[in-house]
Amino acid sequence: MAHNSTSRRRFGALGAFAVSGMAAAALVGMAGTASAHTPKIDAGCAEDGSWLKVELTQYNDKQANGIAVAVDGEVVLEEEFGKDFSQTWDELDPTVEHEVAVVVQAWDDPDASKGFSFEDTLTIEACVEPEPEPTLPPSSEPTQPSESPSAQPAPTPSVSDTPAPPTTSVEVEEAALAETGASIAIPLGIGAVLLAGGVVLMIVVRRRGRA
Structure with missing residues (x-):
């Protein structure tokens, strides 16, 4: 057997296969x-x-x-066999190292002096590099634009806020003439009253003279 022996382990359950020295010697002699x-x-x-x-x-x-x-400290098989035994485990992870322990207990070699019974271990080296974890690609979803504030209606200008239309020269002249006419009408009215009073006074004087 060409393998790397690193440590030895015992499986307690296999003690049931051991027999006493005297019985084993007798059986070996018979066999x-x-x-x-x-x-x-x-x-x-x-x-x-x-x-x-x-x-x-x-x-x-x-x-x-x-x-x-046992593989990596976990018992994967424990059973009895007769003349021959053969089994293969071929699904072990190749990216990590494995420690294997095998214990064989032959009934006709209870103290392992003949080599029929043995306990041995070997190491299976890793031979495959683990695959790197995939990196997630950057998100291709478009960034949602932030909600813009709702458009506020433009304020309606009040009457006081509305600028007055510019006054033209014609309007200025008309306003001046209107003010001038008002100042002339007053003396004219007074003169008309005085004139009427003078006419009445003349009529009265004439009537008195006739009388």
Whole structure:
């Protein structure tokens, strides 16, 4: 097995597969060396997904063997198997590194002295750069114009605010003549009264003289 071993982990549930030393020795003696017990673990990174493959062949199936697999600290498999086992995980994120732990418990190697049982870990390096987050394009919506104040009606000019039309020279002359005529009429009226009084006085004097 060519892989990078960095740490070792134990899965408590696999303790159920261990047997006592005396019973194991007796069973191993009965089983002999016919079983090859060939484990194989491969892992790698690809653009369409990092992958992990575990193959166990020629194990002794006189009793149940056990296997547990964890990826990034999460158990993804824990079960029993017989003579052979094979499974592949090929949808791991290739943009990040993954830590994988595999524990195999062979019933005929309870203390892992023969190599049938083992605990191993490996690291799957990231091989794909994560895609940058898309940046939102600037908004193309036109900016709404601010509401203009409602048009106010123009104020109606009052009579006092309306300028008087300019006075022409003819109007000035007519006004002057009107004022002059008023000043002449007064003495003329007085003269007419005096004249009438003189006529009356003459008539009276003549009548008295005749009498």
